[in-house]
Amino acid sequence: MHFSIPVTEELLDAFGGRYVLYSVYLEGFLLCKVRYSQLHRWDEQLRRVFGSSLPLFPPKFYLAMTKSMTAERRLQLEQYLQNVAVTPHIASSEIFIGFLKKLQLDTFRILTEKTSLNVYLANGRKIAVDIQTSDTAERVLEVVFYQLEISRDLAGYFSLFVIQDGSNGDFSVMKRVVDFELPYVTLWSMKAEQYKLGIRKWYMNPSLDKTLMNCRAAVNLIYIQALQEIERSWLKPTLGQKQKLELEKNNKVKFLELMQEVQHYGYLHLSPCICDYPEPNCFVRVYVGNEEISCCITLPSNKVEEVSFNINRMRCWQVSFLGSDLGGGQKLELKFEYHEFDTWRWITIYTEQAFLLSSCLRKILSEQLMPTKGDLEMQIEVPVLDSVKKSSKQQRKFSGDLQQITTSRMTSENQILRKGKDKVFAEIKEEDL
Template identity: 50%
Template sequence: MHVCIPVTEELQDTLGCRFVLYSVYLEGFLLCKVRYKDLHLWNEQIHRVFGNRLPKFPPKYYLAMTKTIANERRLQLEQYLQQIVSDPVVTSSEIFMEYFRKLQMGTFNMPTVKIILRVYLPNGAAVELDVRTSDSAERVLEAALFRLGVSRELAEYFSLFITRKEAKGPFTVVKLIAGFELPFLTIWNLEDDQFQIEVRKWYMNPSNDAMLMGSSEAIDLLYLQAVQEFQMAWTRPTEDQQQKLQHCLKQENKLKFLELMKTVEYYGYLQIGSCVSDYPECDSEVTIWVGKNELSCHFHSHSGHTEHLRLNIKDLIFWNVRLLPKKQEVVSPNHQHLEFKFQQGSSLKCITIHTEQAFLLSSCLKKMLSERPEHRPKEELEIQVDRAQATHKFNIRPEQNGVHTKKQPLLKDEAEYCLIDDISDLNL
């Protein structure tokens, strides 16, 4: 998972003392807002549990904080949190889960109440779950799989995602939901009915399908996702394969359909659409398929030039993903790009892809690496933001999905993010 703190906000407490509020983004989406002193206190508590397993926490400053020092602290906190969330032992612990649950609930001023949460399947059907607003994605996924009859032992092969289906547009997988995230808050904060929570398989090598063949309920989920990929043309079957697959659909022969799909090009891959690239020309359109240890890119330039680039994961030297809001615009998941370098013959090439799925694409690359432990290329994570122009409007809606609260948001309705010239840790 990718953590960044692209912007900071200066506020005043009830006594008129100024403090800095850090906006923590996960996979390009706002996760929570937190003060330095709160993170410092939590670090002391969690350090008693994990000791030297944790990264070093950024030190306090007792003198006036300049812009340079403030920016240095922001980067240090970003690096600290990135290392924390990259350790599955820490993120699965109760002390971690509980703290970030409270942070998320407090950031959006959300009470803990019972709700009916819809989790969708790839065919558009949904299961309705009796959960709480404070339930983690791990808990919601467990409840969804239980309702679907999938055993807990197979939960590691599935995950929750944020997807979007436009009325007259394409279907898009937007974001992987981390186990410690609160899915209701994630979908609620998007404020758009086109987004939904969906359960999908989460592995990049289609050969892992074999691990699920002993469960008829898991086969049902695999079948629904395979049909979705086939009908949305994410895969590229030959004419003969197309006819055979259509016949299997009419016969509702799930096992035969899945067996045939394994032979189809791009089966089990994630398609990244609506991308713009600087290769082979500036603002070239590109469609990407990622899966089965490779990155397949189809480029179409405005001059009519087309090119197909197919890279094995072992050919990547490194990549980095960035969050880059444009001037006069709010920090948005749409302002993402992924840059990767690779060796082609004797030359080193670099390509930049602009897409709202940049963080998801990076997560897919990391997932492929985890499935290939013998090869781990260098990865960089860089987050860049034009802070002079970055602003964010924060609105809490009083009613959403059966939740009603008259409480005012903890944060200002409108705030300008900036770095602080003269603020010390006495007020942090």
């Protein structure tokens, strides 16, 4: 999860006193607005339950804050939220989820009441689910699974995403909706008809399709997603592959087995954007999956190059906030440090889907650390509280040296780079045991 606080407002309270309101963004979209005092009380509640496992909370200022003090506190609160969220037993607690649920509802002044929410499949089919406005993404996904007759055991293979349908027919996956987020509030806050909620598979290793082959409804979900991606030319099978796929179009399992041979199958496709590799202002189509970022790059000279960046040769990455465009949208970049020709260099991709790209990289890392056996069945482990700190200190080797994986962070200042450890845990509920 990527928390950031790129925007603050100074307001007057009912008694004429001044206070700062912090706009908290999650995965690049506004989640809620909150005061320091609210976060401070929340920290006290968390500390009574989780004690010293919590990160330090930014201290109070007893004098009037200057602009530099306000900026410092903003960065400290951003770091605090990011560090709290990566600890699984805290992020899954009722104190954590309940507080953020209330903030989402209060920020957009939405009452808890019954409503209907549309969730779209890749083929355009609409599933209407009856929910509460305060239901989390995890709960909404459970209802969708029930209607599709998919076992809850497979919930980790799919997720809800915010989808954008452009007026010119373009289709973009904008963000993944995290478990504690309120999908109804998320869509309402965007206030744009082109945004909708969709269900798509959420794994970056295409071979994990094998784990779903015994569930007809799950097979159908990934089958129609594969068809959609071919129709939109995200995937371009060769003539020979097309002929084989056509012969097996009525056998979905065999069809998906053949799809494993198609370039970029199982990858997430980003909207066309700009990169600075191998030179500035190159037009690029980005595909991320199967342990790499694959790029089809058009140089300013119109020469086309295909380049793949393997995640095992990345040392770190960061997401930076570059400001707002004329339409009010965010201008973002993702840059990563890459080992090439015996040297390290920074490569930058300028895309409004920078947070989604970062989430995909983190997902790839988590799948690399996930134990597998035989037929690639997922092994689920219960996180033991005493071992959480040990697990969070895992590091990966690059070129024989131990390098720290850094989580991506959003910063208002383009030149700031703050590194943090990437933590991967498996989460389950008691009833799933």
